[in-house]
Amino acid sequence: MGVLLASGASAQTLSGSPTITDGDTLKVAGKTVRLHGIDAPEGNQQCVRADGEYLCGRSSTEALMRLVGKSEVSCEQRDVDRYRRIVGVCWVGKTNLNSEMVRLGWARAYTQYSRDYVGQESEARAAKRGIWQGPHTAPWDWRKERRK
Template sequence: MLRMTRYRPLRRPSARPRSAFRTVLDICLAVAILGMLAVVSARFDLLATRQNTGSVIVNDGDTVTLNGERIRLIGMDAPEYMQACNKGGIDYPCGRQAREALVRLIAGRSVTCEGSKRDRYGRLLAVCNAGGVDLNRAMVEQGWAVAYGDYGDAERMARDRRAGIWAGTFEQPSDWRASHHRNAEPRHDAGNWLFDWLREVLRFW
């Protein structure tokens, strides 16, 4: 006769109490995650579209200071302030003339700048207007800036008319900066915008 064996369930070992070290580690991890979320949230807030209006200080042909904030006109690149160009075999201060051209376009009027991106130096990249004039486009159309991610049609018009710096020869502002050990600045195109956007979001203070 077969003997029936009573089934006895296996007893699970009692769970070990969590160590104080593991508890502290979990708390630190949770705080770190919350801190990361707070930083990313703050960066997204800074990347929101901003509009600023007021009187400006013109720093050079593509940079102004508006209400204490430095703003870089997006999509174009003017000769650097100390840069020289050549016309008829004679050098002339095209960087200073580019700044003067922007001053004339503004003509003492209030300027409105709008943008959502920043460059690697923290400047707001923006389109600026004064009295209904798109300053970014106007600088390229008048030949005092080159297309730098935008305004290619305006540059072609200026080149055909031999306006501004196109009346002679000049070094591209980006090349001039590189040869004079100035800060490098990427073109304002979609690829660089994405890179700068990610860098700005993930950057820690």
């Protein structure tokens, strides 16, 4: 028997070869999985680093693609979001993809929903990795600005 989620659905574990949608979303076993506790820049979001503006959303997606490579992933469901996507923690072997994306600086800890990756974000910021190479707008603020 699976774990009952707040939404009333049963938790599940999905595994298989994923398709990477963006820096915090993938499709596995025919289901869309939003990575729990993190938020990555949107596809056309720009950030700034020493050599100028760049598409940090695209860089984030590419970082997740590199982490996964040709490996299969295993995702443990934590919840279902308002868009009916599975929210989960995904792994390639012993590598927690959610944690690694934040540690590498290609996603932010999404503290509105979880404090699981705050330490990894502090590490990335201090090391100026990924989006922390220069000024950027938090993905949740960037989306809010676009909705206006």
